[in-house]
Amino acid sequence: MTRTAKNEPPGVVWLGTPHFPVAARTAVGDPQLRENLRRATTTIRSRRLAAVGELDDWEDLRTAGAAVKRAALRHLDTHLLRLEESVERAGGTVHWAADAAEANRIVTELVRATGEREVVKVKSMATQEIGLNEALSAAGITAYETDLAELIVQLADDRPSHILVPAIHKNRTEIRELFTTTMGQWGRPAPENLTADPAALAEAARLHLRERFLRARVAVSGANFACADTGTVVVVESEGNGRMCLTLPETLITVMGIEKVLPTFADLDVFLQLLPRSATGERMNPYTSMWTGTHDGDGPRDFHLVLLDNGRTATLRDTVGRQALACIRCSACLNVCPVYERTGGHAYGSPYPGPIGAVLTPQLAGIEHAPSLPFASTLCGACYDACPVKIDIPEVLLHLRARAVESKRGPLPSPEALVMKAAATTLASPRALAWAQRAAALGGRVLARRGVLRRLPGPLARWSASRDTAAPPRETFRAWWRRTHRRPGQ
């Protein structure tokens, strides 16, 4: 796998921020962020539970969704070629991009060819992943985000911190402040005396964005699904901004990860049930746009579909890790994750945060670029239970942890590797274990005060910073058994 070469830059933007444990430490210490996250995730969680609880066949739907996705990935090449054929038959053009740089180059050239210097954007994870806005900007093209939360993030010159609610880390007051001070620099300013009322904030964004929609001649979107048999591409959104971008401009460029292809149009059935309930806790999605190629006098006259690999084929080769490609980006795993709830998305250093980010980013970018992410979990399993396509995230985390450890093994073992090796040797024999237990009990009793260890040495100090530990008892279970059960052969 060429992408795992150390000197090669990752194809996923914005890695290399401090490693997760360091970034998380800062996030955990920010009470405003914690409050924003606690409120938002609690609300979405309970909405999802209610929406899912309404269906008797939810488990069957999950099983069906998982089966369709896994089957689609098994014959990905066939489906992609079929998709290309269908899209071109319907009047669209298909481009293949091996990595982020190639995708950015293709989109930039397509925009240049139109002579435009502005594009409107529908919220898209794939373009976040490849850093398209930055690439366009370097070519003198301005990309305007039109999803409310993405607009907030763009105005704040910030990074998204959630797949579905990219500005989840900001509250209403912060948004009001931001709109008042920055909207004018980008276009129509916020109304005077703007309040922090959600309706007022949405209205300010609506007015600001309206002129963009009417002026835009090129739009860039991602895709939630694409059907190989018909060539139909699907975008699922809830504000209507996507519908505007997908229908008004003359040129539409869609960047889509290759794993989004579904064999048939009929497969949408399960996913359009699974996605809204898992994502926002809605029974039905508000705006579902579907288009098949181009049509005279209706919608864009030029449609380009850029199929993005960027590490996906390499991920497919990993028989355990590949299930992460089944993800439909619903964010349910983020919302139920106790770690995400406390750190927010920025700590994950990638557009894909939370449990799915912890398993996807290291695979797309190469494990050496994100070695701490698979460890950003307690393995509590809440993500697996919530996932509408049954991705066994804990299993993939464990698998990637092993890969991370193996990739670091060298002639000089790390301190952690030495401790693990010593522990393995000790645990390999009951005799060595008993000896170590005696040593631990002795050390423990020396350090303990009134039977409690308040401060532990070395790396264990991180444990004892917030937790007491009872001093080890004088007699282990093993020793007790030996003393009380003197039966030979036991």
Add this chain to the structure above:
Amino acid sequence: MRIALFVTCLCDTLYPQTGKAVVALLERLGHRVDFPRAQTCCGQMHFNTGYRPEALPLVRGFADAFAGYDAVVTPSASCAGMVREHHRTLAVQYGEPELAAAVDRLAPRVHELSEFLVDVLGVTDVGAYFPHRVTYHPTCHSLRMLRTGDRPLRLLRAVRGIELVELPEAESCCGFGGTFALKNAEVSAAMLADKVRQVSASRADVLCAADSSCLLHIGGGLSRLRTGIGTRHLAEILAATEGAER
């Protein structure tokens, strides 16, 4: 039925009273329990931290130590889960078909305590007496890996004298996660803080769970904040009887 106790390395070293409670409980129910002295550890710490080659000998050791028993009982959902879900993975990954076969024979006979009592022995009332106000934290691995469901609560409800109170947001993780508590100590502590808050809000005097590792973690937080709330493993409550209360 030949029953073996897998006490786990943690209980063995730090919580021998939990292992003794399992023995006392099963003997009270009329069974003889063996402690195969060759046992050490299921390898979970190594496996979960990514050190798979180091975990493999422990899988072998486990299979050897417990071969020949009809049932292996352990007071840890997470160690039972390790054996049942992951020992096979390791044997297969390192190309050891004989070990994989041994794991396949053994793993279905490894039971977490509440599973063993309810499913194998078919009892929920074990004749325990524990006159305290108790709240129960379902650990992540009993809840979402083993799916022990309400078995522990059914056992607790049958205990005489007990006052069971509800734990708010019971199903959220306490933040332990093995080496997670060291690698991401602050996030772990933030999760612990919320769990401690909920345990206090339950107004219980005793926190009960079916995993000593989680009790080590939550108990450590309860003690640090001087809440005065103690911890008891499920086995200890079920082993307690009138007159011999622990």
